[in-house]
Amino acid sequence: MKLxxxxxxxxxxxxxxxxxDRFFVQLIKDERDLPFIYLTLRITFILIxxxxxxxxxxxxxxxxxTVAAAHFYVSNxxxxxxxxxxxxxxxxxxxxxxxxxxxxxxxxxxxxxxxGHTPETYYSHHIGMHHPENxxxxxDSSTMTFQRDxxxxxxxxxxxxxxxxxxxxLNYLRRKNRSKLATRALTGEIIFAIGCVVLxxxxxPATLLVFLVPLVIYRMIAMVGNWTQHSFVDFDDPxxxxxxxxxxxxxKYNKKCWNxxxxxxxxxxxxxxxxxxxTFFQKTIDKYAQNQAIIFDGLxxxxxxxxxxxxxxxLLAKNMVNVNGAFASDEEAIALLRRRTKRIPLxxxxxxxxxxxxxxxx
Numbered sequence: 001m002k003l004x005x006x007x008x009x010x011x012x013x014x015x016x017x018x019x020x021d022r023f024f025v026q027l028i029k030d031e032r033d034l035p036f037i038y039l040t041l042r043i044t045f046i047l048i049x050x051x052x053x054x055x056x057x058x059x060x061x062x063x064x065x066t067v068a069a070a071h072f073y074v075s076n077x078x079x080x081x082x083x084x085x086x087x088x089x090x091x092x093x094x095x096x097x098x099x100x101x102x103x104x105x106x107x108x109x110x111x112x113x114x115x116g117h118t119p120e121t122y123y124s125h126h127i128g129m130h131h132p133e134n135x136x137x138x139x140d141s142s143t144m145t146f147q148r149d150x151x152x153x154x155x156x157x158x159x160x161x162x163x164x165x166x167x168x169x170l171n172y173l174r175r176k177n178r179s180k181l182a183t184r185a186l187t188g189e190i191i192f193a194i195g196c197v198v199l200x201x202x203x204x205p206a207t208l209l210v211f212l213v214p215l216v217i218y219r220m221i222a223m224v225g226n227w228t229q230h231s232f233v234d235f236d237d238p239x240x241x242x243x244x245x246x247x248x249x250x251x252k253y254n255k256k257c258w259n260x261x262x263x264x265x266x267x268x269x270x271x272x273x274x275x276x277x278x279t280f281f282q283k284t285i286d287k288y289a290q291n292q293a294i295i296f297d298g299l300x301x302x303x304x305x306x307x308x309x310x311x312x313x314x315l316l317a318k319n320m321v322n323v324n325g326a327f328a329s330d331e332e333a334i335a336l337l338r339r340r341t342k343r344i345p346l347x348x349x350x351x352x353x354x355x356x357x358x359x360x361x362x
Contacts, residue, residue, distance in 0.1 A: 001322040001330055002297050007282060009254040009261070012275035027103070029094050032275050036086050036095065043079050043111055050074060051114060054206035055199070068209055075115065075214060083115055084218070085257040089274050091123045108188075113195070113211060116218030119188030125169050128181040131270050135230045135244050137346050140168040141223075144238060148231040148341040151309045158223045165219075228301040229263045231308055232294050232340035241267035242291035243340075246304070247281065249321070253300035261300065264293055289324035292336060297321050313337050 012032045017025060024037045050071040053059050059067060087107055096103040109119045125141070133139035141161065146153040166189055173182035192211075199207040234243035241264055248254070248261030260266075262277035265284070272280060281288075288295060296304060299319045307316050317333040327333040 001317060001320050001327060001333055004285070004321050004323055005250065005297060007278045008250050009259055009278045010275065011278050012273075027096055027100050029097050030273065032273055033089070033093075033095060036090065039079075039082055039086055040107070040111065043083060043114075047071070047074055047079060047114055048111075051206075051210045054210060055203045064205075071209065076217060080115055080214075080218070080221070081253075081257045083111065084117075084221075085260045087112060087117065087122060088126065088260070089258055091127055092271050093273065113192055114214065116211070116214030116216070118192040118215070120184040121166065121169070121188050124173060124181040124185035128176075128178050128185075129169060129172055130226075131267070132176075134239055134241070134267060135233070136239055138172065140165065140172060141226050143227055143230040144233055144344040145346060146227075147343045148227065148233075149308050149311050149338075153343075154223075154227055154309070157227060158220060161223055162216075162219055224305055225301055228305045228308070231304075232337060233344060234340055235342065235344055238344060240291060242288060242293040246294045246296065247288075248296045248300055248304070249278075249281070250297050251300045264288070285323055289326045292326050293323075294337070294340070295321040295323065308341070 021034060025031045025034060028034065028037065050067060053067050054064065054071060090104070090107060094104060095107070108117070108123065112119060112122070130139055130141055133142070135142050135144065137144075143157065146157050148154075166185070170182050170186060173179065173185070196207055196211050199211070229245055232244075232246055234240065237243050245263045245267050247264045251261055254261045258274040259277045260274075262281060265272065265277050265280050268284075269280070287293075296316070296319050299307075299316075304316065307313075313334045314330075316337055317330045320327075320333050322333070327336070
């Protein structure tokens with residue numbers, strides 16, 4: 001195990017703005033989100049033109065495949081992670097000021113479909129269900145009832161989500177009297193589907209590559225992420241964010257994806273700005289120790305998922321942070337990791353629900 005080291009994840013540092021910076025800062029609600037503007041512009045002027053080219057009738061043969069390869073690389077290895085977590089951050093905290101409110105539709109309605117996000121579904125699921133339910137019984141993306149170090153269990157988890165996830169989300173939202181969110185999600189799904197059908201008549205290979213393949217990839221990655229973030233759940237206290245989530249510090253992923261590794265503090269304070277998590281983590285570190293919270297130093301979610309599927313608890317424990325001597329040994333840490341990945345039958349669980357809903361920013 002590791003001792004807590006210096007945090008190297010990004011925080012906000014005030015800087016001198018250029019004239020262009022100042023123009024954009026006037027539009028957005030929080031100046032700390034200025035990097036989102038430049039990411040949005042890069043996606044708009046790189047990925048969308050590549051996508052449009054694939055639909056052009058004069059782009060054929062080897063040229064089409066060259067553009068397709070460039071598109072696939074840029075979409076999945078350059079922009080997918082940063083965009084997905086930018087959408088996450090702006091779902092919790094309004095991006096543009098209210099007087100420019102129409103601009104808040106640009107990410108979910110214009111850019112998101114190019115990454116496999118059906119408009120409004122992510123917001124409705126994440127804000128309307130996942131955070132209020134906190135990975136507990138009514139959260140349809142809950143990991144509790146699955147054996148979380150089993151790849152077979154993960155495939156069952158992903159398969160259920162992919163096949164009936166939207167239906168279950170709509171049923172949940174209606175049952176909880178969140179009909180507006182249900183309508184938004186259903187509208188987004190229908191418009192995305194109609195758009196893809198129409199585009200298939202124009203150019204089905206381009207539609208497959210630009211919209212349908214990203215849909216499958218995104219939903220797989222989303223489930224890998226949620227599975228890993230909530231792989232280690234305390235049987236006796238599953239509603240405790242310190243005991244049902246994990247934190248990853250000092251990883252490149254946090255620099256690329258807006259400190260998404262701080263999943264415990266995100267569930268503790270869902271509306272916290274992404275730049276505040278490292279500081280909040282250090283200020284509340286005793287709370288992590290008291291709950292034997294699982295903190296990894298130098299491992300990101302994909303690496304943790306890979307180790308978990310191979311049951312390499314030795315390597316997971318090796319990269320855990322032992323805060324305030326919360327664990328007496330690696331063996332104790334391994335035992336806790338194994339215990340927290342065990343399937344939790346709902347009828348045997350005390351589903352203690354923390355009061356998190358009021359902290360969620362719509």
